[in-house]
Each structure stands twice: as C-alpha cells, then as structure tokens.
Amino acid sequence: MLHAVLLKFPGNIVDAHSQIIFVHLVACLANDDNSKVRSMTAAAIKCLMGHVSSHSLQSILEYSLCWYASSKQNLVATSAQVLGLLVEVMGKRFKKHLQKVLPLLKDILRSAASHHSSSEKDSSENTVPFWKEAYYSLVMREKILQQFNNVILDVENADLWETICDFHLHPHLWLRSISNRIYLIYVAAVADACGGKSELSLEKYILMKPSTLFLSSASFCAQLKVSQTDERAGDIFAKILCFQFVVLILS
Numbered sequence: 001m002l003h004a005v006l007l008k009f010p011g012n013i014v015d016a017h018s019q020i021i022f023v024h025l026v027a028c029l030a031n032d033d034n035s036k037v038r039s040m041t042a043a044a045i046k047c048l049m050g051h052v053s054s055h056s057l058q059s060i061l062e063y064s065l066c067w068y069a070s071s072k073q074n075l076v077a078t079s080a081q082v083l084g085l086l087v088e089v090m091g092k093r094f095k096k097h098l099q100k101v102l103p104l105l106k107d108i109l110r111s112a113a114s115h116h117s118s119s120e121k122d123s124s125e126n127t128v129p130f131w132k133e134a135y136y137s138l139v140m141r142e143k144i145l146q147q148f149n150n151v152i153l154d155v156e157n158a159d160l161w162e163t164i165c166d167f168h169l170h171p172h173l174w175l176r177s178i179s180n181r182i183y184l185i186y187v188a189a190v191a192d193a194c195g196g197k198s199e200l201s202l203e204k205y206i207l208m209k210p211s212t213l214f215l216s217s218a219s220f221c222a223q224l225k226v227s228q229t230d231e232r233a234g235d236i237f238a239k240i241l242c243f244q245f246v247v248l249i250l251s
Contacts, residue, residue, distance in 0.1 A: 006047045014048070018056045021048060022063070030078040042081060049089040061086055061097065068104050073133060076108060080136035087143040095148060101140075106160050108137050113166040131172045138164065138178040145185050152189040158206040161186060165207065168219040176223060180236050183207075183216075187243050202247055210248060217244045 006014055006021075014021075022045065029041045049057060064086065067079035083101060087094050112134035141164070145152050167179035190205050202208035207216065220241055223233075 006044065006051055011051060011053075015052045015056050018048060018052045019059060022060055026063075026078060026082060029081060030074050042085060045082060046085045046089060049085060057090070065097075065100055065104075068101070073130065077132040077136050080108075080133065080140050084136065084140035084143050087140065087147055091147060094144075098144065098148070098151070101144075102157055102160070105137050105141060106157075106163065108133050109160070109163045109167075113163055128171050131170070131175060134167065134170075135172070135174050135178060138167070138175070138182060142178065142182050142185070145182065149189070152186060153193060153205065161207050162212075165212075165216055165219070168216070169222060177233065180220075180223075180233070180240070184236050184240055187240055191243065202250075208247060213244050213248055217241060217248070220244075 025041055025045050025048070029038055029045065032038055032041065049060060052060070060082075064079045064082045067075040068083060070076060070079075108130070112130035115129040141160075151157065164179050164182055167175045168183070170176055170179070186207060190202070190208060193205075194202070203210075206212070220237055224237060
C-alpha cells in the first residue's frame with residue numbers, strides 16, 4: 001500500500017513528508033519480528049529513497065550515518081541495512097561517503113569478531129553478541145564491493161579483509177555465508193589482477209600470503225563438515241578451495 005502511494009503521489013508531496021515516513025519505516029524495520037514485513041519495509045524505504053529530492057536523500061543519509069555511529073545495537077544493525085539500500089539507490093554517488101562509512105564498519109566488525117572469539121565455546125547461533133550488526137554491515141560491504149570494484153584490493157583497507165575472514169567459522173550461518181561470498185569477490189579480483197600470468201606476485205595481496213592462505217583453507221575445509229542450508233555454499237567452497245590450492249602449489 002505505502003509502496004503504491006510513494007509511486008503514485010506527486011513527488012513534491014512525498015518529498016515534503018519524506019522524513020516522517022522514513023523514520024516510521026526505520027522503526028518498523030528495527031522492531032517488527034515478521035521477516036516478510038521487514039522485507040516489505042526495506043523495499044518501501046528503497047522506493048522512498050528513489051523518489052525524493054537530493055536534499056531529502058542527504059538528510060536520510062545523515063540520519064543513517066548518525067545511527068550507525070551510535071552505541072545502540074538495534075540502531076546500528078538497522079542503519080547498516082539502510083546504508084546498504086543507499087548504496088543501491090545512489091550507486092556511484094555513494095563513493096564520497098565511503099571515507100565515513102568504512103572506519104565505522106571496521107570498528108563494528110572488529111568488535112563483533114572479538115566478542116565471538118571470547119564467547120564461541122558456549123554460545124549458540126543467535127546468542128552470540130553483535131551478530132546482527134556484523135551481518136548487516138557485511139551485507140553493506142558486499143554491496144559496496146559490487147558497486148566499487150576499485151576498492152576490493154585497496155591497500156588502505158587491506159586489514160578489513162583479515163577481519164572479514166574471522167567470520168568464516170562464526171557460529172551463525174548467515175555470517176559464515178556472507179563472509180564466504182565476500183571472500184569469493186576478493187579471490188575473483190586477485191585472479192583478474194593476475195590476468196593468468198604464470199609468474200604470480202601474489203604476496204602483495206594480504207590474503208594471498210602462504211601462511212594466511214593455509215589458515216583460510218583450513219577454515220573452509222572445516223565448514224565442509226557442517227550442514228549447509230545455503231544452496232550456493234558448495235559452489236563457493238569449490239571455487240575458493242581450488243584457487244587457494246593452486247596458489248599454495250605455486251607459492
């Protein structure tokens with residue numbers, strides 16, 4: 001219903017009420033327990049973003065960045081979802097905001113990885129602290145990498161890749177799955193950068209060093225022992241492990 005209203009009402013009317021609509025939609029995204037409702041809410045937020053003025057869109061972005069930097073867990077997870085939607089809507093225009101988003105994303109992932117390490121022995125999937133914040137931050141990261149290929153092998157944010165690898169053995173399936181997908185993006189970028197050359201200078205890539213590759217391969221092999229519900233998992237593991245084994249042989 002709201003989606004239809006946003007599409008059919010005059011743009012100036014939608015724009016005039018966009019902030020109120022946005023805040024109410026975000027509250028629904030953060031608090032509703034029904035996954036279908038949350039999915040429809042996210043679609044409505046994305047529709048709203050695409051039908052407001054640049055000034056109103058900037059306000060939505062500033063709200064989202066402010067919430068993402070807050071200490072309230074529910075706000076952080078929700079704002080990560082909203083920022084991911086902004087990446088989709090704004091496309092290349094989002095690039096200038098990466099310098100604000102990436103440091104926050106790094107801190108959130110490091111915090112989640114740290115809590116996972118200290119509680120992994122006695123924590124079930126949904127009780128591990130900060131898993132939602134980490135998951136939706138990684139989803140946003142995946143969208144950023146898909147939109148901006150040049151940042152995949154960016155040296156400035158190389159340490160972020162090591163943090164992402166910490167989630168390969170996370171108790172929560174969603175975090176394992178998203179971290180695996182993002183790792184595959186990295187592998188594809190390295191393969192493209194090498195261009196099929198026989199003499200590979202791979203050690204300049206932070207995740208391609210032999211010691212790092214060995215540990216990473218071990219984590220993917222360990223995942224093979226766990227029951228998978230993600231249909232893409234088998235294909236992802238095959239592509240990653242084949243690439244890793246070839247690199248280790250050539251190293």
